[in-house]
Amino acid sequence: MCILCQQGQLQNQHRFGSRRNFLKGAAATGAAAAGLGLFAPRRARADGDPPDGTGHNGRRYVIRGGAVMSMDPNVGDFPKADVLVEGKKILAVGPNLHAGGAEEIDATGRIVMPGFIDTHHHQFETALRSFLADGVLIADPPSGPSGTTTYFEFILLTFAPVYRPQDVYINELFGGLSQLDDGVTTVHDVSQIHHSPQHSDAAIQALFDTGRRAAFGYFESAGANILGTNPGNKYPQDAFRIKKQWFSSPDQLVHMIMGGEVYLSDATTEASWTIGRQLDLQIAAHILSPFGIRPTMDALAAGTGGSNHNIGIGPDNLFIHMTGMSDMAWQKVRDVGAQVSIAFPIEMNMRHGTPPIVRMQSLSTPQSPFEPSLSVDVECTLTADFFTQMRSAMNLQRMIVNQMTLDSPNTVPGQNLPEPLDWGLPQSANTVPGSFPYWPPKPANVPPPLTTRDVLRYATINGAKALRLDKKTGSLTPGKEADILILDATRINVVPLNQVPGAVVSLMDRTNVETVIVAGKVRKWKGQLLDVNLPKLRSQLEASRDFIFQAAKVPQNLFSGQ
């Protein structure tokens, strides 16, 4: 039995043997301490506390009187309704539910909806938050300040190689709890920090200990694999041990995805994709404009990728970014039913290429939708907040399609093209008839502007589909597990409530995330994460940060320019 379990402080099920091994293996480097005392004991129950024993077998409670947005078209929306939960699962959604003696959570003035799902997040970088706020992906000195402190040189080549297992643990745990506080109940953690099996075990243990739904993405040993500083690196072969040791049960909050980067080498692609498919795992990869990935992706689309020219795209793929790919590759991704995760803010900020939302819309039909999920990527540059995700997605897409519409009378070759420095229409612009001459109708070939409902779908059920979790989560559907947000619409930044999707996407932020439930268990209540020792977590994250900067020989400078 693990120490935290004996103290009754752990939130979730996990592999006891594995945890013991992790702590034992990590003891020599002091990692054991990282796992201790981070979860606060629950005090005696008082009035206003959440229902007792939430998430336990047979334990029932009902969320009463909220505006329920199920994100399941077969369930629908309700201006005022209830959600009945038993154990891990949703039993019923509807008005005036009979709940017997079930305890009640009053949701008057609240919005009740499924938790957000982040399909790509490098949680091991939490201690580096905002360090790279001005940086782009790769060194580019002539471009000015953004060109000198960059992701590849600093995050991957300088910081990542010095991580110890205990750094991985506290970074993963803290980043996960922080997103839980924001209402993100599921994550795909793209951990690229596998310098040794102990690093892998620390990442996985942290995902279990966080107590939210997660996919552990087993990727390479970032930076160190290039520098050759990781003799203990067992990627990708250690996937067999990891799957067997940690992920033999489908009935747990954490499952596994195989990382299969295609820009490392054809040999790595061959090995990782083959192992992933042997283990029946999804295979995820970053696909983006730089790094010469386009011809590699074309080969994969043709079924001739990898060193043996026999690797092809399948429905088991999850592609991240997908900026700058060919028509042929896109068509294949769409035809086979592979998944796409777009990190809108990061792609715009760090020069990955324009988020390919209009491309996806152009390949989508009502009968067979082709839509992305959303992902935050890295907190060294931008927030992991999901309201930011949704607003960025909507604004970027609308910027593009609105400009396409304004330009539409002027797109005859050689005529009246807008000025690219401000995208304004020239004096000689073609006008359209009517009382507002520069207000053209949207042409048929320009996709419709995204709505708040669209981006909410991307942020919830699409994320569940992207991680093969849509039978378990992503909507408030009876029979699914209860991953639920209660959002306070009475607060000063939202009231009065006039339109539910609009209030969530256009107005809300973390302060509105009042209660967060994962698999029936209340994890955040009335604005506070439950059962965590935040001061201790914070001091361990700061200690990890201090070690990482010192070991990487990067001075800490609160007002550094990039």
Ligand SMILES: [Zn+2]
């Ligand atoms: Zn990434």
